[in-house]
Amino acid sequence: MGLISVYFISNKWLLFASMAGVGIAWASILSMPYVILSTAVPSARMGVYMGVFNLFIVIPQIVMSLIVPNIFNNVLGGDPRNAVVLGGISLLVAAASVVVVRDVGGKIPVDDVIRGDAHEHLTVLGSAQPVPSSGLIDKD
Numbered sequence: 001m002g003l004i005s006v007y008f009i010s011n012k013w014l015l016f017a018s019m020a021g022v023g024i025a026w027a028s029i030l031s032m033p034y035v036i037l038s039t040a041v042p043s044a045r046m047g048v049y050m051g052v053f054n055l056f057i058v059i060p061q062i063v064m065s066l067i068v069p070n071i072f073n074n075v076l077g078g079d080p081r082n083a084v085v086l087g088g089i090s091l092l093v094a095a096a097s098v099v100v101v102r103d104v105g106g107k108i109p110v111d112d113v114i115r116g117d118a119h120e121h122l123t124v125l126g127s128a129q130p131v132p133s134s135g136l137i138d139k140d
Helices: 002-008 014-040 043-075 080-100 110-117
Strands: none
Touching (some): 002 014, 002 080, 014 043
16 A cells, blocks of 8 residues: 555655555565465475575566566556556555465474485485485484
């Protein structure tokens, strides 16, 4: 709502309130997807899943950096206010889409991860000992 309100505000002092809303949203945008993901994946594979998740953030950014200039000039008429409103609408759609995310934190059995590691023989450089990619140590 903060981004969309920029289109309608003509008083520069009211923009502070609008941007405060954007700042609060930005803090959530940067942290909440990682919180949601970290509770939904096995801790033994956290690094792998976070890396793949980052790819799903970076690749669309790269693609959009190539497409947005055409959208900005041809669809939005080159008006930065229209681009800000489009960003606000996109954020509202993203917020609505979170409703379909299920939180399954703590429900993924660690035994499945360990069984998967049996098929992935990784070794540390200079070492002949296999290292399980999950980082879990078998207790004997």
